[in-house]
Amino acid sequence: MRIKNLENLTSHGNVEGRKLIAEIMEAGLQASDPYYNTLKLLHIEDGKLHIGYPDFEPTGSPRTGEDVYDLSKDIDRIFVFGAGKGIQRVVKALEEILGDYLVGGQVVVKYGDELILDKVQVAWGGHPLPDEGCVEGCKRIIASIEAAHLTERDLVFTVAGNGISSLLTLPVPEVSLPEVMEMVRITQIVRGLPTSKVSIIRNQLDQLKGGRITRLLRPAKMIHIQAIDINEVNSFGDRGYRAMTQSNMWLHFLPDMSSAEDAIKILKDSDSWDLVSESIRKYLSQPHPERDVLRKEEFEQMDCRIYGIMPTHMNFVPVAMQKAEELGYPAHLLTRKTFVEASVAGALVGRIATTVENYETPFKAPCALVLTGELVVTVGKEGGIGGRNQEFALAASTVLFGSKRIVIATADTDGTDGPGGRFDEDAWNQGCHTLTGGIVDGYLLEEAKERGVDVQDALKTHATSKALWQLDSGIWATQNISVQDLIVVLIMDHDGATS
Numbered sequence: 001m002r003i004k005n006l007e008n009l010t011s012h013g014n015v016e017g018r019k020l021i022a023e024i025m026e027a028g029l030q031a032s033d034p035y036y037n038t039l040k041l042l043h044i045e046d047g048k049l050h051i052g053y054p055d056f057e058p059t060g061s062p063r064t065g066e067d068v069y070d071l072s073k074d075i076d077r078i079f080v081f082g083a084g085k086g087i088q089r090v091v092k093a094l095e096e097i098l099g100d101y102l103v104g105g106q107v108v109v110k111y112g113d114e115l116i117l118d119k120v121q122v123a124w125g126g127h128p129l130p131d132e133g134c135v136e137g138c139k140r141i142i143a144s145i146e147a148a149h150l151t152e153r154d155l156v157f158t159v160a161g162n163g164i165s166s167l168l169t170l171p172v173p174e175v176s177l178p179e180v181m182e183m184v185r186i187t188q189i190v191r192g193l194p195t196s197k198v199s200i201i202r203n204q205l206d207q208l209k210g211g212r213i214t215r216l217l218r219p220a221k222m223i224h225i226q227a228i229d230i231n232e233v234n235s236f237g238d239r240g241y242r243a244m245t246q247s248n249m250w251l252h253f254l255p256d257m258s259s260a261e262d263a264i265k266i267l268k269d270s271d272s273w274d275l276v277s278e279s280i281r282k283y284l285s286q287p288h289p290e291r292d293v294l295r296k297e298e299f300e301q302m303d304c305r306i307y308g309i310m311p312t313h314m315n316f317v318p319v320a321m322q323k324a325e326e327l328g329y330p331a332h333l334l335t336r337k338t339f340v341e342a343s344v345a346g347a348l349v350g351r352i353a354t355t356v357e358n359y360e361t362p363f364k365a366p367c368a369l370v371l372t373g374e375l376v377v378t379v380g381k382e383g384g385i386g387g388r389n390q391e392f393a394l395a396a397s398t399v400l401f402g403s404k405r406i407v408i409a410t411a412d413t414d415g416t417d418g419p420g421g422r423f424d425e426d427a428w429n430q431g432c433h434t435l436t437g438g439i440v441d442g443y444l445l446e447e448a449k450e451r452g453v454d455v456q457d458a459l460k461t462h463a464t465s466k467a468l469w470q471l472d473s474g475i476w477a478t479q480n481i482s483v484q485d486l487i488v489v490l491i492m493d494h495d496g497a498t499s
Contacts, residue, residue, distance in 0.1 A: 002029040002415065002480070004430075008472040013443035016496030017407035020327055021439060021488055024368065025409050027173025028320035028486045029477060032074065032413040034086075034161075034227045037309040038093035040232075041225070042328040047071050049101070051223060053313065056228045056307040069155065076153040079104035080120050081141055081217070082225075084161025084251070085127060085414045086481035088116050089197060090227055094157055095300075096120055097242055107143045108137035108161065108167045110458055112416060113479050119141070128188060128419060129181050130169035137334050138170035138208055145216045152303070154220040158253040160413065161227035162482035165199045165250050170207045172283065179277040180205055191270045192341070192378030199250040199259040201266055203293060204284060210249075210256035211294025214302070222304045224253045227293030227481045229315065230308025232336075245296040251255045254306065256293035260284045262290055310483050312336075316491070320486060324368035329490060331368040338345030338405060342375040342388040343459055346395030346410075353489045354399065364406065369489040377418075377462060387418025389485055390474065394455060394464050403442030404495035411437030411475050414482030423465035433475040435465050437485075443497065447471055 003009070003026050010018040011187045042051045052066030052460055053102050069075050078101050088109055095102060095118060095494045110127045121144070123137030148155065176498075180202060187193045187201065203210040214222070226244075228251075233239045236247040267273040273281065293457040312318075321331035334352075349371065356363050363369070375388035389410040395408050411417065420434025448455050448471055458467035468474030 002026060002477045004478065005476040008438050009475065013447065013470060014178070014407050014414050014496040015498045017490055017492055018439055018443060020329070021036070021407045021409045021490045023327065023448040024320050024323045024488050024490070025411055025475070025486065027323035028316040029411065029413060031316040031319035032480055032483050033089055033128050033263055034309055034481050035089040035093045036086045037314065038090050038225070041099065043099055044071070044097065049075070050299070051305070053307070056309050058244055058306050058308060061143060061241040061250060062300070067305065069290040073103070074153070076151065077103045077148070078157070078158065079103055079148060079156045080157045081107065081145070082159030083108040083137070083164045083274070084159065084227060084481065085110045085163035085416070086113060086479055087161045087227060088113055088122065088157045089159070089480060090159045090225060090408060091120050092116050104144070106141045107206070108141070110163055110167065110416065110479065116369065125167045125169070126419070127163045127186055128165040130166045130177065131181070132177065134167050134169040135177055138168060139212070144240065150217060150220040152219040152221070155223070156217050156220045157186050158214070158217070158221045158223060159225045159227065160251050161251055162269050164252055164299055165195065165202065168213070168252050169202070169207055171205055171206055172397050174283045175277070175279050176203050179279055179423060183276045183280055186272050186332065187270060189266070189379045190381070191272055192376055193266070195374070196249060197266050200343060201263040201444070202279040203249060203256055203258045204260045204263045206282065211252060211254055211299065212257060222302065222386045224304060224306045226251055226306065226308045227290045228308055228483060229308055229312045230306065232312060243416055245299060250335070253445065255296045255299045258293060268363060282416070315483060316486055319369060320488060321368070323368055324488070325368070329366050329368040331370055332363055334369050334371045334425050336372050337424060340376060342377050342391040343395040345375060346392035347399050347462065347488070349489060350396035350399035350408065353408065353491055354403060356491050357405050364492045365491040367491050369491070370465050372484050372489040379462050382461045384458070385421045385423040385466065386462045386464030387412065387435065389417040389437035390435055390464035391459065391462065391469055392487065393440045393473070394459055395465060397440035397444040398455060400440065400442040401445045406498065407439065407490045407496070408488070409439040409475070410485060410487040412485050413480065415477040415479040418465070420465070424469045429466070432476045435468060436475050437475045439469045439475065443472060444473060484496060
């Protein structure tokens with residue numbers, strides 16, 4: 001089970017609906033585990049390593065089909081390097097398949113990920129704000145690569161997942177880590193810029209981002225594993241190989257599209273230019289051609305393959321929808337691109353749900369509505385502990401008051417919705433340092449009144465973790481990779497309360 005506090009979540013309010021939606025969420029969270037898909041990507045047979053799986057190939061790739069290496073003749077050593085939330089699950093599968101052929105490697109993961117690896121070393125760092133742990137992990141990656149003296153007879157697996165843009169942080173000498181941290185805080189947390197734009201800025205301030213790390217791996221053969229769906233259309237309208245090599249800004253083992261001019265424009269357009277440090281402004285304003293990001297032309301001179309091991313049709317969304325159908329709730333996908341302010345989206349989706357409940361349009365109950373994407377929270381000067389999924393859930397609860405048939409659940413598939421912290425003493429003492437989302441229903445506001453929880457103040461100050469925990473409605477889950485958010489709306493045809 002990935003949900004760790006199931007009993008508390010399903011013991012009050014619309015009990016039947018909460019149990020049903022928790023079952024759907026659990027199925028979706030389980031389907032977010034990349035371990036099983038990694039096992040499909042490669043296997044060893046008769047001393048030969050077979051790498052390839054059609055569903056994981058980027059469309060338009062110049063190289064297709066399976067690669068086969070004779071491990072006694074073609075390959076001297078195998079290494080693994082990577083960064084991202086929960087990517088140990090990918091690397092664990094690699095360790096099991098490769099066995100003694102795997103020499104070692106180094107990955108950087110988020111605090112809270114339990115150590116599960118044997119051969120590949122693990123470092124822990126901060127997310128969404130990078131910290132010294134990230135820098136130390138990157139230095140260990142460089143030291144490991146340099147000590148290996150890689151040759152064309154070596155094979156390197158790289159693993160990238162969501163969170164890599166924070167975890168793989170090693171600022172250029174001219175800019176300090178605190179300055180980068182403050183820039184990320186200003187742009188992403190205070191200004192509410194999407195990760196895609198923030199990544200363009202920090203790529204120009206880093207020694208490893210933007211494909212620079214891949215230069216260090218030459219001349220080894222490389223298999224770049226992305227724990228995402230690489231054939232989804234990105235914000236530039238590209239997909240597959242083109243998206244990976246010509247409009248990428250965050251998968252840092254691949255070619256990058258960003259430039260210093262892009263970074264400056266984003267900072268100025270968001271009114272952040274004068275807020276970041278003078279060192280950052282000075283560095284971005286001066287040319288550094290010798291430190292440019294990796295471009296497509298250079299990348300294609302290397303011996304590389306790219307795979308995306310979490311394709312949409314094998315991912316958490318269809319699994320969650322299938323589970324809803326099995327439970328008797330016809331499922332409808334509302335959107336795959338929920339890149340909007342979390343509280344606004346929560347209230348809107350709540351209104352859609354009440355419209356279905358009261359007017360049976362555009363769907364008829366019982367039914368399940370499913371959304372995914374990546375929500376945004378513009379924090380401003382408030383310092384409350386929470387996250388985008390928690391804010392969505394709590395905002396949705398404000399429009400569900402009196403509903404006896406609606407339950408809404410939302411979670412970040414990585415198990416960590418926001419940076420977390422000591423948001424509640426009871427939670428902290430139980431070992432819960434971050435929530436991944438929440439489950440709310442039409443009974444929640446009355447429960448909040450009875451327990452003295454101010455929902456509106458929690459939304460205003462973004463202190464949603466404490467409020468949800470005190471209402472036994474915050475989801476506490478094990479950590480894994482992030483493949484965006486899962487939002488499920490369950491609209492029943494009867495009251496699911498037990499009393």
